[in-house]
Amino acid sequence: MTFDAILTIALDIAFFAIFAFTLADYVRHRDRVRLVILLVFGSLTMVLAAAPIRAIAPALGPVLAFLTLPALLAQPVLVLWLASYVRHIPRAALIGSAVAFIALTGGVVALTATGGFGSGSGSSAGASRSPVLVAIVLALLGYFLILEVGGAISFALAARARAGASRTRLVTAALATALFGAALVIVLGAGVALPAGSEQMAAVNVVIRIVALLSALGYLAAFAPPRALRKLSQQGIVYDFVRDLNALPTQAEVARVWELLVKAARHASGAARVEVVLDGETPALGPGARRVSFPFNSARWPEGRLEMDLPANVLFLDDDVELIGLLVDRAVQSAEREAFLSEREGMINELQAASAAKSDFLAAMSHELRTPLNAIIGFSELLTEEDGVDEASSTVKSYAEHIHGSGLHLLELVNDVLDLARVEAGRLDLKPIQFPLNDLVRQTVATMQPLADQKQLRLVLDLPDVSIDADASRIRQVVLNLLSNAVKFTGAGGEIRVALELGPRDDVLLTVADTGHGIPPADIDRIFEAFHQADAGDMKIRHEGTGLGLALTRQLVEAHDGSIGVTSELGVGSTFTVRLPRRRPIELTEAPPALPAGKPSVLVIEDDPAAQELLRVHLEGAGYAVAATASGRQALAWLTKMRPDAMILDIMLPDLDGWEILQRLKADPATRSVPVMVVSIVDDRQLGLALGAVDYLVKPVSRELLLEALGRLTFTTKVLTRTITVLVIDADRDALGRYRRALEPEGFRVIAAHDAESGRQRAIDDAPDLILLDAMLPDVDGFELTSELRNDPATATIPIWVTAPGSLAPDLKARLNGNVQGVLVQGDDALDSLRGWLDTGHRSAAISRRAARLSQSGA
Amino acid sequence: MTVPEPLILAVEDEPRNAALLEAILTRAGYRLHVAEQLGAARAWLADGAPDLVLLDRHLPDGDGLDLIPVIKSSPRLSGVPILLVSASVLPQDVEAAMAAGCDGFLPKPVRVKPLVDEVQRLLLDGDDGKLAD
Numbered sequence: 001m002t003f004d005a006i007l008t009i010a011l012d013i014a015f016f017a018i019f020a021f022t023l024a025d026y027v028r029h030r031d032r033v034r035l036v037i038l039l040v041f042g043s044l045t046m047v048l049a050a051a052p053i054r055a056i057a058p059a060l061g062p063v064l065a066f067l068t069l070p071a072l073l074a075q076p077v078l079v080l081w082l083a084s085y086v087r088h089i090p091r092a093a094l095i096g097s098a099v100a101f102i103a104l105t106g107g108v109v110a111l112t113a114t115g116g117f118g119s120g121s122g123s124s125a126g127a128s129r130s131p132v133l134v135a136i137v138l139a140l141l142g143y144f145l146i147l148e149v150g151g152a153i154s155f156a157l158a159a160r161a162r163a164g165a166s167r168t169r170l171v172t173a174a175l176a177t178a179l180f181g182a183a184l185v186i187v188l189g190a191g192v193a194l195p196a197g198s199e200q201m202a203a204v205n206v207v208i209r210i211v212a213l214l215s216a217l218g219y220l221a222a223f224a225p226p227r228a229l230r231k232l233s234q235q236g237i238v239y240d241f242v243r244d245l246n247a248l249p250t251q252a253e254v255a256r257v258w259e260l261l262v263k264a265a266r267h268a269s270g271a272a273r274v275e276v277v278l279d280g281e282t283p284a285l286g287p288g289a290r291r292v293s294f295p296f297n298s299a300r301w302p303e304g305r306l307e308m309d310l311p312a313n314v315l316f317l318d319d320d321v322e323l324i325g326l327l328v329d330r331a332v333q334s335a336e337r338e339a340f341l342s343e344r345e346g347m348i349n350e351l352q353a354a355s356a357a358k359s360d361f362l363a364a365m366s367h368e369l370r371t372p373l374n375a376i377i378g379f380s381e382l383l384t385e386e387d388g389v390d391e392a393s394s395t396v397k398s399y400a401e402h403i404h405g406s407g408l409h410l411l412e413l414v415n416d417v418l419d420l421a422r423v424e425a426g427r428l429d430l431k432p433i434q435f436p437l438n439d440l441v442r443q444t445v446a447t448m449q450p451l452a453d454q455k456q457l458r459l460v461l462d463l464p465d466v467s468i469d470a471d472a473s474r475i476r477q478v479v480l481n482l483l484s485n486a487v488k489f490t491g492a493g494g495e496i497r498v499a500l501e502l503g504p505r506d507d508v509l510l511t512v513a514d515t516g517h518g519i520p521p522a523d524i525d526r527i528f529e530a531f532h533q534a535d536a537g538d539m540k541i542r543h544e545g546t547g548l549g550l551a552l553t554r555q556l557v558e559a560h561d562g563s564i565g566v567t568s569e570l571g572v573g574s575t576f577t578v579r580l581p582r583r584r585p586i587e588l589t590e591a592p593p594a595l596p597a598g599k600p601s602v603l604v605i606e607d608d609p610a611a612q613e614l615l616r617v618h619l620e621g622a623g624y625a626v627a628a629t630a631s632g633r634q635a636l637a638w639l640t641k642m643r644p645d646a647m648i649l650d651i652m653l654p655d656l657d658g659w660e661i662l663q664r665l666k667a668d669p670a671t672r673s674v675p676v677m678v679v680s681i682v683d684d685r686q687l688g689l690a691l692g693a694v695d696y697l698v699k700p701v702s703r704e705l706l707l708e709a710l711g712r713l714t715f716t717t718k719v720l721t722r723t724i725t726v727l728v729i730d731a732d733r734d735a736l737g738r739y740r741r742a743l744e745p746e747g748f749r750v751i752a753a754h755d756a757e758s759g760r761q762r763a764i765d766d767a768p769d770l771i772l773l774d775a776m777l778p779d780v781d782g783f784e785l786t787s788e789l790r791n792d793p794a795t796a797t798i799p800i801w802v803t804a805p806g807s808l809a810p811d812l813k814a815r816l817n818g819n820v821q822g823v824l825v826q827g828d829d830a831l832d833s834l835r836g837w838l839d840t841g842h843r844s845a846a847i848s849r850r851a852a853r854l855s856q857s858g859a
Numbered sequence: 860m861t862v863p864e865p866l867i868l869a870v871e872d873e874p875r876n877a878a879l880l881e882a883i884l885t886r887a888g889y890r891l892h893v894a895e896q897l898g899a900a901r902a903w904l905a906d907g908a909p910d911l912v913l914l915d916r917h918l919p920d921g922d923g924l925d926l927i928p929v930i931k932s933s934p935r936l937s938g939v940p941i942l943l944v945s946a947s948v949l950p951q952d953v954e955a956a957m958a959a960g961c962d963g964f965l966p967k968p969v970r971v972k973p974l975v976d977e978v979q980r981l982l983l984d985g986d987d988g989k990l991a992d
Contacts, residue, residue, distance in 0.1 A: 363949055367917070370946035374968035375875040381971045382882055411968060418949075 014216035076147030083154035148181025176218025380404035416548035489516035592638035632656030727768035729759030
């Protein structure tokens with residue numbers, strides 16, 4: 001076979017493929033745009049098909065010869081007509097082209113009939129060139145040139161007004177049209193200029209076929225593009241859009257999100273009118289327009305939707321609709337986040353105002369209480385200093401001592417209230433220094449020694465040398481509080497042990513154990529709350545309750561990132577244990593670790609060393625460069641010097657919690673656009689996404705899920721991702737369309753079967769991640785198929801959702817026998833509940849099941 | 860010639876607290892003049908010659924600290940030590956008092972011994988100042 005012949009066959013196949021696709025597309029939709037597309041390619045295919053058909057069935061020769069010419073001549077007119085669907089083309093131009101078509105066809109037919117061409121059509125053009133023939137050829141040249149170039153320009157101009165897949169497709173259509181025009185011009189030009197059968201003619205023929213083949217491939221890409229190609233250009237747009245959304249300042253007005261959405265939707269579709277409607281009336285329809293509505297999937301704006309007027313007939317509407325659907329989803333997510341954040345900001349402001357009011361109140365109260373206390377304490381003190389000579393005056397003196405003692409007690413409470421308020425308001429400025437804790441404890445014990453001696457208490461110390469970095473005066477307050485409680489609640493002759501010990505995590509444990517009354521179990525949880533007094537049944541003990549001391553102690557310990565606990569047994573005693581970190585902040589390094597260039601980088605913040613190592617192994621194995629730290633502060637410090645492509649963030653961290661890190665990242669313009677994926681055992685996807693995480697995975701996370709989610713973030717890199725496949729077994733072909741529309745934009749692959757037998761086969765062959773099964777199949781009912789699928793080891797683990805037109809009767813439900821994940825009752829929210837199920841981590845379940853299956857079959 | 864006991868001006872609006880100051884300080888051997896308002900204190904200072912001023916802050920006609928410029932700007936009185944005795948005990952209150960020119964601060968409720976000790980200390984410092992005149 002010659003190169004020429006191969007080219008010819010390739011050309012034929014390409015145009016047949018386009019024709020078949022456009023025919024199928026038209027049959028499916030039956031609208032005018034698709035009819036024109038069909039006619040464009042139908043006419044071309046007929047021209048090309050003439051030769052092979054004539055070879056097979058010579059009888060058809062004359063008919064074909066009669067039809068070929070008008071078909072060929074009609075093509076540029078049809079192209080122009082098609083172009084009028086993407087861009088306005090003056091009516092005069094359309095009519096003019098039709099008139100030219102009729103005139104030229106008539107002229108050529110007349111000439112052929114009168115033998116004006118000589119012995120045959122085009123083939124002998126070089127041999128006999130009458131002036132008429134030259135005139136006709138020139139007219140044809142002009143005709144093709146003008147119309148094809150006009151069509152190509154229209155496509156190109158239309159492409160400029162669109163975005164995403166439809167833009168790519170329009171550009172390709174413009175190129176293909178221009179190439180096709182070029183091929184025709186070469187045919188005609190060569191036919192006039194070159195002798196038939198010459199070597200040059202043969203060479204030109206090859207060129208013509210190559211150009212035509214390129215044109216055909218262009219048309220294929222434009223009008224029958226592979227799904228992956230469309231997906232790719234869509235993702236680019238969505239990615240840019242999400243980046244724009246991320247770049248909005250934090251707590252931006254939600255209106256700014258809608259503005260961006262309207263802009264992006266207008267750009268993507270070229271629609272004249274795009275509006276976000278949050279509730280109320282739908283805006284009036286523009287003339288000659290087609291209204292497309294994209295409802296928000298949002299609890300916050302249940303009525304919310306994007307309304308747009310598209311021209312009644314427009315090319316590649318499906319692509320636009322799909323793309324805009326994706327944009328709407330992203331915008332709604334972002335708007336919900338902004339709304340949530342600004343509400344939260346309001347709440348925080350209110351809380352801060354309330355807290356400030358409380359502090360002001362407490363400061364005022366402290367002042368007010370001190371004024372009368374001044375006289376009470378002062379005069380009673382003067383009285384106790386009176387030299388009593390007789391019995392009466394010594395009685396007065398002892399009464400005065402009681403008044404004085406109570407006054408001092410009251411003063412202590414007032415002081416504690418004030419301290420507590422200050423800690424709670426965050427106004428307690430710790431001034432940490434390095435000091436020997438054992439010395440401080442020993443000194444503090446010494447100040448309590450006289451009181452202990454009065455009650456004949458034994459103080460037992462075990463104080464090894466320990467230094468600590470903390471606020472010494474506050475730590476002294478803690479020790480003093482615990483000691484004075486111990487002294488207060490331990491009966492005469494008891495014992496108090498004070499011990500220091502190094503803890504397991506570079507911390508210090510201070511224990512104060514007494515042999516006092518003990519704390520009732522019912523009280524032990526509340527003992528650190530403000531204004532709580534342990535009720536030991538003894539009025540005297542109640543009277544001398546701990547008041548605020550323990551609440552304050554706990555606050556002071558916690559302000560040092562420490563903790564306090566107590567164990568107690570009634571009648572035996574209580575042991576208070578304070579844990580204080582020896583060093584306050586984790587020591588941070590200035591510079592982030594050096595990462596190999598040329599790989600996508602991921603910053604991992606995870607405090608569990610094993611989990612961190614696992615993430616590192618998975619990520620490095622997949623081609624990422626990884627920087628990892630256990631500290632949120634460290635991560636924030638590094639981020640001033642590095643810009644990772646993505647971050648993986650744990651929530652439970654020792655220093656800052658993940659929520660706070662997320663918030664700080666989103667508040668800083670420099671780090672705002674770094675995509676953050678939360679990986680945590682805390683299952684609060686809503687909050688995570690609301691705070692700006694792009695994805696939320698709940699531990700334990702499989703390698704596949706992790707890489708897939710990361711791949712979504714950094715899809716521009718060469719990291720492989722896999723698609724989740726959903727098998728729809730449904731006799732109703734409309735239902736299939738609905739699922740496709742709902743699931744494909746979200747990255748699912750939807751495959752279909754229309755009866756039970758082929759469904760079962762596809763479930764085995766394609767190993768889908770999820771099956772949607774119609775309960776009412778024509779051949780075998782869904783219930784039977786469910787149990788068959790469950791009993792076959794190849795399909796036993798695939799999650800199944802049964803779809804039904806109404807809610808299932810209890811006996812039917814019983815037949816499902818727990819074999820399915822759920823029942824989707826067909827209706828408005830059916831797809832939402834499916835989507836919800838897919839979102840809430842079952843994606844991961846589906847994938848890990850599949851991964852398990854793959855590894856089994858691989859082993 | 861007997862040296863008269865040092866004279867103290869106490870600016871204090873709460874009668875019980877004024878009585879307490881009087882009880883403590885006369886027992887310690889001082890003379891006391893009580894002014895219950897800022898205005899009264901100003902008027903008395905026009906020809907009164909205290910050796911020390913005890914100042915409260917929250918007064919019916921203003922902040923006790925406002926009296927400090929009056930004292931400091933008078934050549935006759937500028938060396939008189941000022942001791943603030945106040946129930947405003949927050950750190951920022953104490954800082955404000957010191958910045959305004961107080962020579963000492965005692966939180967309310969006052970205790971007998973610290974008050975007597977502080978008054979004595981300030982008077983000794985003030986005497987040094989007076990000797991220099």
